[in-house]
Amino acid sequence: MGFWDAFKRWKLAQQGLSSGKKRRVYDADERIGALLGNARWVYWLLCFSFVTYLTALVMQHPHTGKWATQNWQSALSAMVLGVTALIMLHLNHRDLTRKNGVMVLLLGGVLLQLTVVFLISHWVDIYHLRSEYKLLLIPFGLVPMVHAVLLGRRVGTFSAVFISIAGSLLIPTEEVVLYLLMSLACGITVVLLTSRVRKRLQLLRAGIYAGGLSLVFAVIFGDVLLGAERLLSDGTLFGVAFGVGFITALIVSGLLPLLEGAFSLTTNISWLELCDLNHPLLKKMQLDAPGTFHHSLVVASLAESAAESIGANAALCRACAYFHDVGKLKKPEYFIENQADGMENPHDALTPTMSALVIIAHVKDGVDMALKHKLNPRIIDAILEHHGDSMVYYFYRKCQELKALEQDKVGKGLENIEDLPQVDDKNFRYPGPRPRSKETGILSLADAIESASRSLKKPNPIKIRGLVDDIVRSRWIDGQLDDCTLTLRELTKVRDSFANTLRSMMHSRISYTKTEEIADRKSNGGKSAVEKKEEEASTSEP
DSSP: OHHHHHHHHHHHHHTTSOOSOOOOOOOOTTSHHHHHTTOHHHHHHHHHHHHHHHHHHHHHSTTTTSSOSSHHHHHHHHHHHHHHHHHHHHHHOHHHHTOHHHHHHHHHHHHHHHHHHHHHHHHHHHTTOOTTHHHHTSOTTHHHHHHHHHHOHHHHHHHHHHHHHHHGGGSOGGGHHHHHHHHHHHHHHHHHHHTTOOSHHHHHHHHHHHHHHHHHHHHHHOGGGOSHHHHHHOHHHHHHHHHHHHHHHHHHHHHHHHHHHHHTOOOHHHHHHHTOTTSHHHHHHHHHOHHHHHHHHHHHHHHHHHHHHHTOOHHHHHHHHHHTTGGGGSSGGGSGGGOOTTOOOGGGGSOHHHHHHHHHHHHHHHHHHHHHTTOOHHHHHHHHHTTTTOBOHHHHHHHHHHHHHHHHHHHTTSSOGGGSOOOOGGGGBOOOOOOOSHHHHHHHHHHHHHHHHTTOSSOOHHHHHHHHHHHHHHHHHTTTTSSSOOOHHHHHHHHHHHHHHHHHHSOOOOOOOOHHHHHHHHHTTSOOHHHHHHHHHHHHOO
16 A cells, blocks of 8 residues: 555646655654554464463463362363463453553553463572561562553552562462462552652552551561561561562663653653643743633643543643744734734734634644644644634634625626635645544643633633633534543533633732822711812802
């Protein structure tokens, strides 16, 4: 297909119908997720490899046979457990099974954790170390923490539970119960503490909590740690437990950037880093398009609050809001928010159709700038989708008004009806696509509401709520929200959030009286000098 497309472009170029150049698009072919694609045969190969490796790992362990007397029974147990895990993934996480790259991260992480359990258990036995170290040296929170940060709380919980059950096949019988308790408790703890992580310090806190929790369970249930005297006198147990938790957090913190780049994933930490106002594009916007920059800041506040109200990704909304209008940097003077008082409006010299093309072009220009600065693909999607395929109504109505004037001239015989311009609404619509996620849907509404709120005169809660309701209703009727996953219940919460945030931004202030005017009022019986003179003039008239 690539050769055939190139040949067709060459033929069109020969006929003068094309430049022969292919439009630049963004992709991530260098990433693992993109290389694997979504082919189903790759998915089934991953599943087969997962079950095979899990079975081989159990059969190679020196403690094989504790569950059954024959190796094939242990292998059967591992196969059943692996197939059950895959069925659970298919039933409860079907969206993940469509992405082979994510499946590699999920299944590969589980196998890596089990391999670590195997090696530590084997290593302790070889060197005849104290048996309590066998469990305290295991980094129970390693893979559940990674999965919770990158893939969400539900996936992290699945990882913690399955690792606990499968790992019990690799632990001696007398330590299975304690292993299950420690693994489940530590795994679920790190998942709860890191599913919405915004700072790397939270990873460190989760790792230390996991280390402390493993020590507590070892003290309570481990027969080697009975007695308070031995616990207090043996500081190495404290050092091992908290040290393993600390090192686990450091490893996860270092791996996250690599895994994000390899599997095309982005954490809240990275979104917050993208919100740095010292980014070259944002600094350029502050200098060349200050009105657009202020508009982006307000939209970011609106979108972030609305996303938090429905449990969407608030950090993603803020980052996308900062960059959604970077395309206006190409021609900032053509946008009303960047036009200073007394400045000539460049649209006065253009036809409505040309003005609409200039306004619409900021989407394409924004994508080009985002590609040049290598912004996250989710931000590029937000730039493309934040207007959907909506219409530039101002210039569309202006064009209709001009056509009506020309029709009046035709009626008076001054013009020929064939010379009348045709008004095609397609020339006044953005190219799209429509918002395809909750975050871009919220951003689209916040952008429209912030722009419209500038026209409110003497805003009050009733006017603000009416404005929000009108814009959300018009966008919904126009079909701009059809492709995103916002429900009606969520849309109601989003509207409430917009109204509350706007009301707090546009609240009225108390009119403070100058010090001289206060003294003047005191000397004139509570009235200003102007009011006193007006009163005297009114009483002196006949």
